[in-house]
Amino acid sequence: MGRIHLFELEDQPWFPAVIRDAGTAYLQFMAGRAGQSAALAPKIAEILRRNGETRIVDLCSGGSGPISDVVDILAANGEEVSATLTDLYPNLDAFERAERESQGRVQAIKTPTDATKVGAELSGLRTISNALHHFRPDQARRILQAAVDAREPIAVFEMVGRAPVQILGILLVFIPVMLTLPFLRPFRWSWVPLTFLIPIIPLFVTWDGFVSCLRVYSEEELRALIEGIEGHEEYDWEIGEVPVRGMPIGIASMVGSPRAS
Helix, strand or coil, X not given: CCCXXXXXXXXXXXXXXXXXXXXXXXXXXXXXXXXXXXXXXXXXXXXXXXXXXXXXXXXCCCCCCCXXXXXXXXXXXXXXXXXXXXXXXXXXXHHHHHHHHCCCCEEECCCCCCCCCCCCCCCXXXXXXXXXXXXXXXXXXXXXXXXXXXXXXXXXXXXXCCCHHHHHHHHCCHHHHHHHHHHCCCCCHHHCHHHHHXXXXXXHHHHHHHHHHHHCCCHHHHHHHHHCCCXXXXXXXXXXXXXXXXXXXXXXXXXXEECCC
């Protein structure tokens, strides 16, 4: 089955921020509890070392993760790395919390940032976690092209996919969203009636999660994106999977690193 680009509620400009922020907070919570942040930390550290970088520019950061957690994990291992969080619809409460708790390692851009138009002032390893599927091929190609034009490394990670087990798992998140609501941070009391009185938030997370699975790029589709990038041959591209402890399917990854001149 090929990629299907149905609509996600989260992408719509009119979608209420209070509901969108609940969804990104849930994804942030689950990324940590499922071991995804811990799995990504050594991979990202290796990419940073390979490219001589100590700064991460995270695109489409959502609820601040998993990159804010990755930075904490690397710091605990003695690797000082900084990160800048960006998003077209920034979750301001989550961004501010990440800044407060990071001891200065995480900064956030509070104004909307278009991932297809990253400014030259944002230098460092560009990361996109669980978000490339939001973009149609021409938009995704522009994101990759911008990194190549700026001679910056880029790493893309997707934690969902089109495998039947992944789709089934997403369709069953309705109850987990309700159970984890009290643990989402920064917590908002307005989420309670939108979860337990009228279950708008669980329905939103389930629908967008299902559509995300259908939207994810396969390895062949990622290679087609790369082939359409001007100057792609000046980069080393690696497409694979980052294993997650205790999980049957890992995190899909694509990494592009500029070759030495």
